[in-house]
Amino acid sequence: MSKRVLITGATSGIGRQLALDYQRAGWQVWGCGRDATRLGELAEQGITPLSFDARDRAALAATAANVPDLDLLILNAGHCEYMDLAQGFDGELFARVIETNLIATGHVLAAFLPRLTAGARLAIVSSSVTWLPLSRAEAYGASKAALDYLTETLRLDLQAKGIGVTLIRPGFVQTPLTAKNDFPMPCLVSVEAASSTIMAGLAAGHHHIHFPRRFIWLLRLLGGLPVGIWLRLSSLFVSKGRP
Numbered sequence: 750m751s752k753r754v755l756i757t758g759a760t761s762g763i764g765r766q767l768a769l770d771y772q773r774a775g776w777q778v779w780g781c782g783r784d785a786t787r788l789g790e791l792a793e794q795g796i797t798p799l800s801f802d803a804r805d806r807a808a809l810a811a812t813a814a815n816v817p818d819l820d821l822l823i824l825n826a827g828h829c830e831y832m833d834l835a836q837g838f839d840g841e842l843f844a845r846v847i848e849t850n851l852i853a854t855g856h857v858l859a860a861f862l863p864r865l866t867a868g869a870r871l872a873i874v875s876s877s878v879t880w881l882p883l884s885r886a887e888a889y890g891a892s893k894a895a896l897d898y899l900t901e902t903l904r905l906d907l908q909a910k911g912i913g914v915t916l917i918r919p920g921f922v923q924t925p926l927t928a929k930n931d932f933p934m935p936c937l938v939s940v941e942a943a944s945s946t947i948m949a950g951l952a953a954g955h956h957h958i959h960f961p962r963r964f965i966w967l968l969r970l971l972g973g974l975p976v977g978i979w980l981r982l983s984s985l986f987v988s989k990g991r992p
């Protein structure tokens with residue numbers, strides 16, 4: 750019997766590529782999102798479309814009731830907005846980003862985690878932004894840092910059930926989310942490359958998947974600098990905002 754994967758945020762970018770690649774690899778794929786046209790396009794490719802807003806707990810519960818046990822659950826849906834502190838702290842923006850990236854992830858976990866049994870794997874897509882603080886990423890970075898902690902603790906608590914947990918932290922990937930960025934994106938990779946790295950890491954049962962390697966090393970190096978030096982460097986290079 751073919752393996753089963755459910756992917757949130759499958760109507761665009763990284764999630765869409767993963768859905769197509771798993772389907773081509775012979776998996777049975779459930780692809781989630783809100784955009785009806787793009788869900789229809791997934792259905793044409795043999796992917797079972799699931800329509801819900803991840804912030805809507807009731808819609809999620811109703812949807813999950815019709816989904817069988819899964820081998821892999823990839824929580825990838827996400828939203829990015831940058832904060833311009835010159836205009837004050839935008840509490841509405843902060844709430845929007847935290848709600849989609851963090852609170853909604855909790856709703857999706859509540860709905861679909863019961864579909865994972867011994868031998869299955871949960872993967873959560875965070876971001877390389879959590880390696881170091883980056884300008885204008887107050888909301889996005891905070892939401893993803895919280896996802897890091899959530900994922901690491903889920904790994905501890907799901908090990909007794911035989912469920913593996915993987916934290917995925919991509920660098921810049923060419924998607925509609927990054928197409929809006931008005932700053933240089935070092936080491937930008939294609940969705941095809943991102944999907945193939947993620948699939949290989951998940952197949953190998955890795956606890957962590959982060960890429961591209963050169964970019965992650967740079968972030969780790971900068972993240973290890975004394976705060977004063979990073980402040981000076983960031984005022985030179987990143988005053989306009991980053992991932």
Ligand SMILES: NC(=O)c1ccc[n+]([C@@H]2O[C@H](COP(=O)([O-])OP(=O)(O)OC[C@H]3O[C@@H](n4cnc5c(N)ncnc54)[C@H](OP(=O)(O)O)[C@@H]3O)[C@@H](O)[C@H]2O)c1
Pocket residue numbers: 757758759760761762763764781782783784787801802803804825826827828829849853874875876877918919920921922923924925926927992
């Ligand atoms: N691209 C990058 O460079 C990069 C880097 C690091 C991390 N990431 C993370 O990778 C993930 C995918 O990013 P991407 O670049 O592929 O973004 P994308 O192309 O903008 O796709 C985002 C996906 O999330 C779904 N989504 C957003 N809000 C939703 C909601 N409330 N309910 C249900 N689905 C929702 C969208 O579905 P609908 O449009 O159908 O609603 C869409 O399928 C995100 O978590 C992002 O933070 C991306």
